[in-house]
Amino acid sequence: MIGTGTGALRLIPFMALLLIGRSGLAQAPDSTATPPPHTGPDLPQVHGNFSTDAQYYRVDSVIGAEVPDEKMGINAWGNIQYTQGRFTAGIRFETYEPPLLGYPAGEPYSGTGIGYRYARYSIDDLDITVGNFFEQFGQGMAFRSFEERYLGVDNAMDGVRVKFQPTEGIYLKGVVGRQRFGFDDGFNNGVGIVRGADVELSLTEFLPTAFPAWVEKGRNLVLGGSFVSRYQEDKDPLRELPENVGLWAARANYTNAHWNLYTEYAYKINDPNASNDFIYKPGQGLLMNATYSTKGLGISAGAHAFDNMVFQSDRATQNLFNLNINFLPTLAKQHTYNLPATLYPYATQPNGEVSYQGEVFYKFKKGTPLGGKYGTKLAVNYCTAWSLDSTAMPDDTLQFKGYTTAFFQRGERQYFSDFNIEVRKKLSKTWEIAATYLNLVYDIEVVQGKAGAPVVFADMFIVEGLHNFTSRNSVRFEVQHLRTNQDKGNWVTGLAEFTFSPHWFVAAMDQFNYETLDESFSQNGEEVEVKRTHYPIGSMGYIRGGNRFTMNYGRQRAGIFCVGGVCRQVPASNGLSISITSTF
Amino acid sequence: MKHLITALALALPLFLNAQGKMPAVTVQTMDGKKVSTSSWTNGGKPIIVNFWATWCAPCKRELATIADLYEDWQKETGVKLIAVSIDDTRTMNRVAPYVNGQGWEYDVVLDPNGDLKRALNVNNVPHTFLLDGKGNIVWQHNNYEPGDENDLYEQVKKAAGK
Numbered sequence: 001m002i003g004t005g006t007g008a009l010r011l012i013p014f015m016a017l018l019l020i021g022r023s024g025l026a027q028a029p030d031s032t033a034t035p036p037p038h039t040g041p042d043l044p045q046v047h048g049n050f051s052t053d054a055q056y057y058r059v060d061s062v063i064g065a066e067v068p069d070e071k072m073g074i075n076a077w078g079n080i081q082y083t084q085g086r087f088t089a090g091i092r093f094e095t096y097e098p099p100l101l102g103y104p105a106g107e108p109y110s111g112t113g114i115g116y117r118y119a120r121y122s123i124d125d126l127d128i129t130v131g132n133f134f135e136q137f138g139q140g141m142a143f144r145s146f147e148e149r150y151l152g153v154d155n156a157m158d159g160v161r162v163k164f165q166p167t168e169g170i171y172l173k174g175v176v177g178r179q180r181f182g183f184d185d186g187f188n189n190g191v192g193i194v195r196g197a198d199v200e201l202s203l204t205e206f207l208p209t210a211f212p213a214w215v216e217k218g219r220n221l222v223l224g225g226s227f228v229s230r231y232q233e234d235k236d237p238l239r240e241l242p243e244n245v246g247l248w249a250a251r252a253n254y255t256n257a258h259w260n261l262y263t264e265y266a267y268k269i270n271d272p273n274a275s276n277d278f279i280y281k282p283g284q285g286l287l288m289n290a291t292y293s294t295k296g297l298g299i300s301a302g303a304h305a306f307d308n309m310v311f312q313s314d315r316a317t318q319n320l321f322n323l324n325i326n327f328l329p330t331l332a333k334q335h336t337y338n339l340p341a342t343l344y345p346y347a348t349q350p351n352g353e354v355s356y357q358g359e360v361f362y363k364f365k366k367g368t369p370l371g372g373k374y375g376t377k378l379a380v381n382y383c384t385a386w387s388l389d390s391t392a393m394p395d396d397t398l399q400f401k402g403y404t405t406a407f408f409q410r411g412e413r414q415y416f417s418d419f420n421i422e423v424r425k426k427l428s429k430t431w432e433i434a435a436t437y438l439n440l441v442y443d444i445e446v447v448q449g450k451a452g453a454p455v456v457f458a459d460m461f462i463v464e465g466l467h468n469f470t471s472r473n474s475v476r477f478e479v480q481h482l483r484t485n486q487d488k489g490n491w492v493t494g495l496a497e498f499t500f501s502p503h504w505f506v507a508a509m510d511q512f513n514y515e516t517l518d519e520s521f522s523q524n525g526e527e528v529e530v531k532r533t534h535y536p537i538g539s540m541g542y543i544r545g546g547n548r549f550t551m552n553y554g555r556q557r558a559g560i561f562c563v564g565g566v567c568r569q570v571p572a573s574n575g576l577s578i579s580i581t582s583t584f
Numbered sequence: 585m586k587h588l589i590t591a592l593a594l595a596l597p598l599f600l601n602a603q604g605k606m607p608a609v610t611v612q613t614m615d616g617k618k619v620s621t622s623s624w625t626n627g628g629k630p631i632i633v634n635f636w637a638t639w640c641a642p643c644k645r646e647l648a649t650i651a652d653l654y655e656d657w658q659k660e661t662g663v664k665l666i667a668v669s670i671d672d673t674r675t676m677n678r679v680a681p682y683v684n685g686q687g688w689e690y691d692v693v694l695d696p697n698g699d700l701k702r703a704l705n706v707n708n709v710p711h712t713f714l715l716d717g718k719g720n721i722v723w724q725h726n727n728y729e730p731g732d733e734n735d736l737y738e739q740v741k742k743a744a745g746k
Contacts, residue, residue: 045605047705049705049706051707081703083607088607134702135697136673136696136697139673144697146697147698150708171618202617202618205617220615220616222616253616255615255616260615260680291677291681293681295684296684296687297685298680298681299681300678300681302677329672329673334638334639334675335639336639336640359678359681360681361681361682361685361686377685377686466645466730468731470731471734472734473731474729474730499729499731501730501731501734502725502729502735541727543729545723545724546711548727582707583705583706583724
């Protein structure tokens, strides 16, 4: 009883805020820019946001859509932030009653409760947070706690963070805590303790007088170093496991007016864990990136190699989405069109991968033969990922080191490649058109862990058009085609979206898995009859100020949903879904 | 405890304020330096803060549309647009070449772990805030549809006193 009582009490300010937030916005959604009533620096302010995704499910045997016992799922989040001068406190309520199908990616979530809370105080050069926080060292190869709400990835730290800037150009950070694991009427933390420290030096800010030419020409060199350690008790009856596992990383970033060169190296001591079959082998990672850009032209090239770099705050966890201490994203381009984004997106293989990428953006100027009246934009991108060259240890029954590697040497097996080229052109005041070609190689067995699944070789063509009927009403359409002799065969997708600025949109999309070249195709090692399946879906939305309401009805294909560098599998579904987001 | 929470709940409307001051959060500049949003000024003229990402198609449409109008907007109102990229480590290296490849003239900053995004309670991108000359948030808008730039510019003119 006590539990329920406090639960309800906790919700009162939350509900009050939601109501007030809504009514406040209802009065002046996007109208007059009245000056705010409080402008003093130390007056308290309360802000927050709310978002929910709910779906009502229907049975659909054609696409294998299942319905949970509850018939519907709902995910909801409400953040409240209180700020007064140098003090900030925040709390997030979450509801999963039950969560949407396939959500989250890692440890299950259920119930309603507090998912995140913190208090923070900062004075100029010192910044202290207690409770939950998100933080990143360098590009995350040593440490990154972050959230991707729509994926169900949240490895927030729960502990203490101190940031200190002793002098201009030097930044120190220290973190200690446990990481968010699952959610059961409130978040719970993993077993391991994570400790980390990071130092960063920005040369021209630290010693501006020693490098006057650099300051003048906009050059800078930033050096950084991190150390992160995990403590987890060894309860294994047979093996002797390291209880403290350390990882260090060093990085350098040189920039000038046109160039940006970044490199980071990380080394982890032996960390026997569930994902590497408990071998006592150290891990290492190297990433390098170079970009050159000038008005109208941008070029980037990058490479990385990872060997045995999974680092989680529970060595026994079976799921690669849980309790990650570091972040090892893929170099592959994140596509925005539906078919390439959700059918075959690549995910890094953190225990062994060598990958390269290159990309060019170019704008043909107005008035040139290729630029025409409005200019033409070109983007070319290539990425490939391979196994790491490694050899199994011949006699490994005593040391359990697993394998030896030739670091940064690629192995025999190609996991992925993506070549794509896009041309975008404004034809007139009211028409814009874009054409894209993609060529894809995708090893399903490795990337999605489906034993015996084929390597997919696919070609895609995409045409997108945008036409403005008036200054406020427009239509956008996409036609996407994917051709492959493997996996599910050929797809065509059509989409039309009508927008009525500033408030409304309606859209309709159909994805059609229309045929393969043969009458049947191989799936999971079996010959499967071709099923021609349509996936129609309709959407509408209403936007006002910081609020958005959208509704979808129809079939959703099983697919992979990616935000940032992380992807999760989403099962096929049929039904009505509603999303509301609000910022206040 | 009960009384405290109830009192807090009742007192909240007094403080609640859909608009407010820009929170002070550290973001990265394109040359790897850290800057606080509290240092953002534009000589008493308005500032547009636009959250976007290289993987967000409507965001890129919005910034490309405004890019064609930006010179006129600046001449007429002195407004400045700060494009806050929420690209994380996976795609943040593409931001500089992309922005330059488009020929955009905006001030671009990186928010790779979402610190500013969270401080401003942004759910998804694109999301636009307008600051008046004193740094108060006077208007915000989620999403982008062709034509929304007209409403934004109406607000910019109001904030600039035009």
